[in-house]
Amino acid sequence: MTISFFILLFTAGLMINLGACQNECTESRCGDDGPPIRFPFRLREKQPSHCGYPGFDLSCDRSNNTVLELPVSVKFFVTTINYKSQVIQVLNPDDCVPTHLRKLNLSSSDFIFQKPNLYDYTLFNCSPAKRDLYYYDSIPCLSGASHIFAIYSSSSVDSLPLTSCTKLYNFPYSVPYDKFRPDYFLRLKWSKPTCNQCERRGKGCRLKANNHTNSETECFNVSKQNGTGKKLVVTGAVLGSFSLVLILVGLHRVYTFDRKEKERQTMIEEFLENYRALKPTRYSYADIKRITNKFREKLGQGTFGTVFKGKLSSEIFVAVKMLNNSKGNGEEFINEVGTLGRIHHINVVRLVGYCADGFRRALVYEFAPNGSLQNFISSADSKKHFLGWEKLQHITLSIAKGIEYLHHGCDQRILHFDIKPHNVLLDDNFNPKISDFGLAKLCSKDQSAVSMTTARGTMGYIAPEVFSRNFGTVSYKSDVYSFGMLLLEMVAGRKNVQVTEENTGQAYFPEWIYNLLEQGDDIRIHVEGENDAKIATKLAIVGLWCIQWYPVDRPSMKAVVQMLEGEDNVKLPPNPFSSAASARNDITMLAKRHRQELPVISELE
Template structure:
């Protein structure tokens, strides 16, 4: 298998090298000698001699440019990019007849190919206008048939002969004869464009007649007979360049044979000779078989080129075999770097736009100075640490959230936070003062909230707020969420409403914070993709788990707010596994049971009877907000109206959770809610320990 692959590599190397060799030595194309090159038959042509040759003939026979392709009845030759039939050869006059293989004489209305011209330009006395290897492409008495397509009929030029079979109502095709080697621009009418051109004619023909007044049919007959091409007149032996080329080709073939012979062996010595001695074998052959006058600049250049073509691929082959593992590691690291750069570039592109319309962008050195080298740490969150800082001038206190590079906060979350909160100005929504993004070091600078987050107060052992203050805080939170849903051009769905994300300023005014999961959607759009299912366990709406409860919409934030209200009213988390199987294990079930018993006039304990009016209102509103089906929940604007009004007239909603009718079994209720809350108790505990801005 290895020998087979080495053989193919050597063949590919041979092809590349021969190509380079031909390109270097293509300047000298002359007629080769006749020694050892007998005449041959090609198609209907007989007694063919040099400069013509057949494919596969020895290099010393004929000239490469005059190589013929032979079939049983045809002989063809390549001139430029075209292929032509060779119909006759005249060695006395040193010319041969050719006709275009693409000109279909059997067609009733033939037309030459527009891009099939056998010569380069205007005819002259030098070989520069002819393809390499041809003395003259067309004899001096030849003509060119020029075809043009005109947008209107030509009536003032008798030279133009109409081609009726190719014309239409708005397209008129004409042909005329030019006495030059190509069609001249001055012969073209201003409303006409070239279609094609083709040479024809021969001054040596006995039946030749002048074609100036010929019709399209006559010109077609002329073209079908073809045109003449001259070949070199003076026969001479191979030039120095040809001898050099043949010598190098012979040595190259010997070198390849040597490589194949050595690589077929099984010993290490054979493989060493094959890979590292082939070039030396080639160089020895060239120097031994070359005369002293061969050592020209051209000779040295060709030899160096061939040696490089042989040695360089071998070098890289060995290099890759030895360094394959290192290369794989490098590719992996490059891929990781490319992925990181995509995130960084996306963030940078967004921030350049945001800088013109949004909060201030700070450098990382500014952040270090603002936080006094991160001296005063306020807390540790899921996405990083929060530090207290001071902006100068003015001594404005801020909270700086440093996003850790190894956290779950990727570029999308950072962009989401800056783009949503950066455009919001509301008394109940935290204000983003600025941000920092340098490579993977990112920070968010917020207004400083002296009293921290709401969870510190509602879950404390001592009651921190009066019921009036709790109602005021709940109303402020509702107004902030309603502003996100209704107050912007695009509705903003927060998806993570919970006590930890409600911050309190110096006057205990609540502000909605932490927009890392927020998304923008058109206002009035009630449908949100299921891919938006994110949030904190215990506050996630049922439709975020299963569409059977409704579609994801702004009502999902209403559900989270309802859970928040119940926790504010109860002063404890809604699901408390530490309560065991007591009647208070799941607070929404317990408070619903308590309210429904009171409504029907059943006897309840003195503790249950002592329920404050505002506590009852918060509980009822919370139960309305956590209805299982999203269509049964109120909007945030309706919640605001209820909280602003009194507690009179509030109706108890339907049971907002799955359970048996009648008396509540706490075990059953807690078993259901465990699907939403106890799935990740570790996450819930971690969330309670977070200390955000």
């Protein structure tokens, strides 16, 4: 009896789900007078991705106009869709199509201009207007006191009266001959998917189930499909009416995950709406696949996602980080977009755009050909990847200026909390770019301390106060500590092995460097002259100032920049290790026990 009852519950749930799946892709409209929307198109806000073909997303605006968005950020109103001839007719919202043709990039979409009668044009600004050119196409919506004329690009300039005219630009591709009329409807054709065969036979078209390329389509019998769907819905409703509550209880974990994912997406969409003025480009998941050539070239793997090399054009390369959906609740995505959208500095990586398409999220950055700084930190006796001391001095000074800008140059102070060599990228000229703001926090400039409930950062670079308030309050001085550890690692060419390795017998290298300098010895690294030795010593001393055990004893990043730019007579700081050795050992052991998950700490306001 019990087994039969649960089989009945399972059957009822299956019926309901099947009925819902049949109805979610039904034909829809934005308004009563809008064109019918069905495969290969779909309404992005109302239908899941499998209801449409990649790149055929439509949306509805507040006036119930059907909107098609084409690369690059060009929006048109859809007036009609002819599914048999596979032609979509669109109208520019401001009745001036030529204003958008120059930036329209159909090569990145599945649409082309409907032929025939496509020509190459060049625009000329003629002031005063020349009667001799009136037989050419004039563009009323672009013309004011002067007149804008479209001349065939193949025309001979010598034969045209253009003495008082200025060339504006060429259209980058052939365009329809009658596009300059104010009421012109632009007709775009698509060749793939080929659903017109299904339409002519009176059948529907859809993506094949379980196809691997996500581009194969098939025809299906619409009337039979609808009839079956209705029967399944009715049967499911009857059988499931008394068991719906129990089904929900049985599937509690699934529904809970789905609810959290929707809340996460809603939070992200609200955030993106607020930060729309920052102008980063929003890409769809189909755009991301095209940019990365279907994720062909992997650049690296991190805690929050995988980074792939991408290409926006033949000359513009980008790095695309696909975020892990299982990590966090979207906080890193919001941190990256919200933080980098505020920043414009030569030593901070630039956010080109982002993707928030359902549960798929990605960040698109400028590409750094030389990778991370970690690749060029070599051992003390190796010259394989050594950049030279003058280049290292330039890199450290540039990183310091970047952090100083984050702390003092923005409207709000930005604390990075993960300064390390892996998060410093090098462009083709080895100029450093601070990256990875997933752990960053924003605070006002007059706020001296930050409230935290979880330690954040990477072992070996985390300041002591981030673990325990016994060492002071968490503030921008925590980034200063991380920068100091990075600086010492660049000088010595090795990591803080006591924290990151199991071999506790090795020396704590910042203390090793301090002892050498205190005794007047060189720091036993490769130098080729007196100037190299001065640079190495200066960088080491500045690094030791930055890693003072208590935040109050560390300089600000502005003072660090001044020390790096000043003379080579920076004084050795007090020994930060003599009185804090036991505390440091306690933190070292704590870090080893929590390599994957950092410990939770209690912070006071």
